[in-house]
Each structure stands twice: as C-alpha cells, then as structure tokens.
Amino acid sequence: MAKGTPADQATCFRCRHSLTPRTNIDTAGLLQRLRSEYGTATVDTKEVAEMLKAIDMDLEDYESEVSLLQSRILYIKTQQTRLKEHAVNLRSLNSPVRKVPNEILLRIFDYACDKNLLQEFPWSKDFQFPPSTPIVEAFRHLPAMSISSVCARWRSVALSASVIWSRISLELSPENSRLPDVESVLSGFLHTVELHLHRSEKRPLTVELNVSGSLDDENNLVPHQLLAFDLVRKRSWCSFGLGGRQSLSHIPKPTIQNCHSLQSLDLMRSEDPDQELELFKLASGLRSLVLVWLGATQSRGFWKEISSLTVYSVEGDISNVFNHAFNPKELVLRERIFDGALPISPCVPPRLCTSVSILRLCLRLNWNDSLANAAFSSFTFPSLSSLIIRTDAAHPYQGAWPKATLGAFLHRSSCNLTNFEVRYVPVNDSDLISALRLMPSLVRLYVDDTPAGGDDQTSPITPRFIRGLHGFLRTELSPSSSALVPKLSELRLTFNGLQFDDSAFIDMVSSRWLPDAQYASGVGLSCLRVVTLRFAARAVDEAVYRPLNYLDKAGMMVVVLGMDDW
Known part of the structure; x- marks a missing residue:
C-alpha cells in the first residue's frame, strides 16, 4: 500500500510530529482501474479492502484532529473574551470617576438625591383613590438606594451620607390603614421606611406628605393611624411639605412636637392655614414659609424670622404680606386662583421694605387687577437684586406687559438689579x-x-x-x-x-x-x-x-x- 506523498503530510496537533496519511489519493490511477479492471481475475478484493481500511483509519485520525482543533479554537476564543473583559476592568481602574475624592462624590450624591419617594405598597387597584405618582421602575424614585447598590465604594460613601437618606416623600393610602391586619400587609413598606430613617441617623428629616383621598368624600376619612407617618413623626424635621387634598388637621395625631429644628414649611395644599400653622407654633427656627393664602393669620413669634415667604393666591390688600413677614429676603407672589377671591388692591403710598432682595411674580390668566401692576405700584425695594416674572404653563397669562408700573418701580427703588x-x-x-x-x-x-x-x-x-x-x-x-x-x-x-x-x-x-x-x-x-x-x-x-x-x-x-x- 502506497503511503501519502510529502505534500499530503500534516503536523499532529498533540505531539507536533508529522502526520502522514496512509492513503495515497491517486485519482487518475483509480479512474483507469475503474475502466479496465473487472471480474475475479483482475480485481484484487483483498487490496481494495486494505485500502478502504486505511481510508477509514485516516478519516478517524483527521476527525480526531478536527475535534482537537475545535476544542483549541473554543479555548482560544474563551481566553480572548476573558482577556477583553480583564482589559476593560483594568481600564476602569483609570476611570476619571475613581480619581474623584469621596468628598466630591458625596456632593454629587447630595445633588442627585433630592427626594426618596416612599409610596405605600401594596396599593390595590380596587382602591378608590390611586397614588398621585405612577411608578414603573421603583429604583428611579429611590435614588439613595439606587446609588448605594452600584459598587462597594459608592455604597460606603452613600451609607456615610445621612443627608441623602433624610429626604423622604411619603405617599400613603387611608384605605390600606382600614385593613384589620394592616401591619402584616404593610410590613415590607414599613421596613423600607425604617431603613431610610435608620440610615439618616439623627439628621432632621425633609418630609413631604401626600395622603390620598379628598376632603369632599365623607367615606374617605383618614383612620386613627397611619403607621408610616407615625414612624416619621417621631423624628425631628428640618422641612415639611403637605401635598394631596387631605388637610393636615385631619391626619391622626397632627400636633408636631419635634419641630424646633423646622426651617421650611410648605402648606400650599392647606385648607385652613390658620389652623394648620397652629400645629407648628413651636417652630422657632422657621425661615421659609409657603401658604396658599394669608387669610387672617395671627402674628406669631416665628414670623419675625421668616426670610422667604410664598403666597400662592394673593387677594385683597397686597401689602398685607408685610403685616406678617416683617423682613423677608425673598418674596414669591402668585396671581389669585379663585374666581370668588377678593380682587387685588394696590397699596397707596408704596410700601418700603429694605430687606427684600428677591422678588418672584407668577402671573395667571388675565385678571383686570393684574398682580404685576399691583406689586410694582405698591412696593419700593431698594435692596432688590433679582426679579423673576413668569407665568404658569397650565394657566397662561395673556395680559399686557406692565411697562409703566415696572419702570416706575425700578426708578423709585433705585436698586442694583x-x-x-x-x-x-x-x-x-x-x-x-x-x-x-x-x-x-x-x-x-x-x-x-x-x-x-x-x-x-x-x-x-x-x-x-x-x-x-x-x-x-x-x-x-x-x-x-x-x-x-x-x-x-x-x-x-x-x-x-x-x-x-x-x-x-x-x-x-x-x-x-x-x-x-x-x-x-x-x-x-x-x-x-x-x-x-x-x-x-x-x-x-x-x-x-x-x-x-x-x-x-x-x-x-x-x-x-x-x-x-x-
């Protein structure tokens, strides 16, 4: 049996020795034999059998080599993938964010975590009042938890930053609280609230409270307890805001005892500012106050320290704002929002206030008694440095630009805007x-x-x-x-x-x-x-x-x- 020619030789993958095939592939000679050899006298069946056996053995050798090569290729590709991943990880060590000091990273986290939305769950679809914020991906509304889940370093920095855990927005459903086994139903949610309170350490909280429902629905009275709010109420607050349509006075145990550190209070959704302000009478450190209207608010001790006052619906004598806030640095006034509200009346002569440095006017609709004209003709602010005139996109202002009153105001105030x-x-x-x-x-x-x-x-x-x-x-x-x-x-x-x-x-x-x-x-x-x-x-x-x-x-x-x- 003829051996393979040198051209047919290959190298064994395993031993690196030459792999010589047993079969000589002579196509021309085989074709000649197929044409001429026939019968028992000319066909050597034993020789043919040996050649076929050699071919089978060669095929086995080649199949073995192919299998080994495929394994080797798979190994090489796997190693390539691992090396690429390793290179990416190594390059990440040179990432600019790794060079940022923890102090700067903390400032970034502080900026990103403005509010952690803790929405009561489960919130049944059968409830009459849905949550005010539809949540698709919960972690988007929980920035502190999201940041602390990125890597070990970020988690360490986030856990050391009590401030990012102290900003809490509570959305609660009174309908859940009526269930007989409410503590069991809300166990997961209450654990999340406790986690934020624990990680905020002793820092005063920034709290935004939104209790679903409506004051117009007698069947939706707030029950005797709101478990999550009870947890938060035990801590001191530095800022509190009320959302939704429930009155703070209707929420159980409304008297706020730990409000000595309260600096900012937002009662924009208040139904009765006088009654609800009474709950915060101990807030001697209050500096920023947001009210839906002034009403007949009694003068209290904290009014002397108010530096930022926002009134969401100005009506009556516009100078009444200074009967309560004596020396505000920032004054935010919004056009009256109720058809039945008193028309705005300007102050004559203009009232002087040397403390106001920021004036924001939010105009609405097209009232005959324009807030802009009333404000510019009623005030003199010699310390004014910032003036913002805007309108609400939902309630566009289409009135005339206050050209004359604005000019007179700037001339009279002689301020360095x-x-x-x-x-x-x-x-x-x-x-x-x-x-x-x-x-x-x-x-x-x-x-x-x-x-x-x-x-x-x-x-x-x-x-x-x-x-x-x-x-x-x-x-x-x-x-x-x-x-x-x-x-x-x-x-x-x-x-x-x-x-x-x-x-x-x-x-x-x-x-x-x-x-x-x-x-x-x-x-x-x-x-x-x-x-x-x-x-x-x-x-x-x-x-x-x-x-x-x-x-x-x-x-x-x-x-x-x-x-x-x-």
Whole structure:
C-alpha cells in the first residue's frame, strides 16, 4: 500500500510530529482501474479492502484532529473574551470617576438625591383613590438606594451620607390603614421606611406628605393611624411639605412636637392655614414659609424670622404680606386662583421694605387687577437684586406687559438689579429692551418665550432684540453710545419659533467675548462667560454654530440645544 506523498503530510496537533496519511489519493490511477479492471481475475478484493481500511483509519485520525482543533479554537476564543473583559476592568481602574475624592462624590450624591419617594405598597387597584405618582421602575424614585447598590465604594460613601437618606416623600393610602391586619400587609413598606430613617441617623428629616383621598368624600376619612407617618413623626424635621387634598388637621395625631429644628414649611395644599400653622407654633427656627393664602393669620413669634415667604393666591390688600413677614429676603407672589377671591388692591403710598432682595411674580390668566401692576405700584425695594416674572404653563397669562408700573418701580427703588428673568410672559422686543435700559447693573438675563397660551404668543427674541444686545453695534432699539446691560456675563434664551437669526446671535455673542480684563474695562463691557440657547421647535445646524465651539474651547461656556436635545 502506497503511503501519502510529502505534500499530503500534516503536523499532529498533540505531539507536533508529522502526520502522514496512509492513503495515497491517486485519482487518475483509480479512474483507469475503474475502466479496465473487472471480474475475479483482475480485481484484487483483498487490496481494495486494505485500502478502504486505511481510508477509514485516516478519516478517524483527521476527525480526531478536527475535534482537537475545535476544542483549541473554543479555548482560544474563551481566553480572548476573558482577556477583553480583564482589559476593560483594568481600564476602569483609570476611570476619571475613581480619581474623584469621596468628598466630591458625596456632593454629587447630595445633588442627585433630592427626594426618596416612599409610596405605600401594596396599593390595590380596587382602591378608590390611586397614588398621585405612577411608578414603573421603583429604583428611579429611590435614588439613595439606587446609588448605594452600584459598587462597594459608592455604597460606603452613600451609607456615610445621612443627608441623602433624610429626604423622604411619603405617599400613603387611608384605605390600606382600614385593613384589620394592616401591619402584616404593610410590613415590607414599613421596613423600607425604617431603613431610610435608620440610615439618616439623627439628621432632621425633609418630609413631604401626600395622603390620598379628598376632603369632599365623607367615606374617605383618614383612620386613627397611619403607621408610616407615625414612624416619621417621631423624628425631628428640618422641612415639611403637605401635598394631596387631605388637610393636615385631619391626619391622626397632627400636633408636631419635634419641630424646633423646622426651617421650611410648605402648606400650599392647606385648607385652613390658620389652623394648620397652629400645629407648628413651636417652630422657632422657621425661615421659609409657603401658604396658599394669608387669610387672617395671627402674628406669631416665628414670623419675625421668616426670610422667604410664598403666597400662592394673593387677594385683597397686597401689602398685607408685610403685616406678617416683617423682613423677608425673598418674596414669591402668585396671581389669585379663585374666581370668588377678593380682587387685588394696590397699596397707596408704596410700601418700603429694605430687606427684600428677591422678588418672584407668577402671573395667571388675565385678571383686570393684574398682580404685576399691583406689586410694582405698591412696593419700593431698594435692596432688590433679582426679579423673576413668569407665568404658569397650565394657566397662561395673556395680559399686557406692565411697562409703566415696572419702570416706575425700578426708578423709585433705585436698586442694583443683577438677575432678571422673563419666562412665558408675552412681551414685545421694544418693551423688553426698554426694561433692560433701566437695569445697567444686570449680570444674568434669562428670557424664555415658550408659549403657554397658544400660537399667537408674542416673542421678544427677535433679530432686533439680538442685535440690541450687541456689544458695539448701535440699533434703532439701542441707539445709545453705551451698550445695553454692559455688565452682562450670563445669557440664557429659550426660543419657540422657527425663524431665528443665527448669524446675528453668533455675532452678538462674539462681540461680548472680552477675556482681556483691561480691554473690557476700557470699552465699558464685562466679558460674557455663560451662553445657553435652546430651541423648542427646530434643530441646530452644527456647521452654522461652529464659531461658538471655538469660543467654548477658549473659555466661554456655550450650550446650544435643538428640540431633540432637551
């Protein structure tokens, strides 16, 4: 039997010796024999049998080699996968987040964990009142628990940060509390509440309470106990807010004993502010107060220390706010929300308050007695540094811009305004520029024209307005030799339309990039440091805005977002 030729030889995978096949594959010779050999005289059956046996043995050898090669390939691929995973893990050691000190990581966690939503479970679908917050993925609403589950380091940092566990939003159902075995039914939920309380250590809690139901339904009275609230009530609070439609006075054991550390109180959903404020009469450290209305609130000791007062429905004499809060630094007033409420009446002569540095006005609908006109004609705030005029997107304001009263207010107050925001309020470009002329000390400007009342919204962000902000170009709206708002360093615009003068905006921003302090001082302009432009209805052409990318790399913070980017 002829052996295989050297060309047919291979190397054994296991022993690395040459693997010589037993069979000589002579195709031409075999074809010749098939044509000529036949019968018992010419066909050597023994030789054929030996050749077939050799072929079978060769096939077995090759099959063995293929099996070994496949095993080797599988091993190599497995090793490749392991090496790639190992490389990824090694590279993660060089990840920038690992270089962040724990103190900075803690600040990030503090910022991310603003509220842990502890919603009572199980919440039966048969209950009359559903929860106010539909939850699909629970961990999205439990940031402290989510962060502490990422890795050992994050868990260690999170467990050391009692503050991120101390912010609790409780959503409770009185219908659960009526069950005879309520403690067993709510055991898992109560354990979650206790876990947050334990990890918050002795830190005063930030509590937001929302009890489902309605005061109008006599069959939904709050039962004698709310187990989760009883757990939270035993701890001291630094902030408390009431949500939902249940009155705090209807909740069992409402007297708050541990409120000496209470600094912030939000009773926006209150049905009776006078009665519910009485529950917090021991809150001597109260600094921030939110009420749905002032009513006939009695003067109490903590009113002297109130630095931030929010009234969600202003009615009657607008100066009544100073009959209670004597020296607030921040005053937030919202348009009256009830048709039956008393109309707003201005104060004559204007009332002077030297403590107010922040004034926020939220306008609603189109009342004849405009909150803006009443406030601007009734107050004199010489210390005012921040003025925000906005409207509620759900209740759009369609009244006139308070041009005359705003101008008189700024002249009378002679304040150094550094922050001005106009959001969703219809105002034309000329009226807005007229207002800006009265604010030479302005540092931050925020204009949001996103319409809250329909497509006929008047947008102040026009090409004339953009050119009016140019550092050197004089226009018909800004003919003065000095630039408009010369100290501007932060500009934020939100534009809802489709037609926007991109080139004028880029030119204006470039004109205010003055990183050389000596040159900026010589021309009487401050360097623009922060620019944010958001489009609500159009995309961003990156090629057009490439010049601003160069400014961003040079040191100016530039953010330009299209409708799909935010």
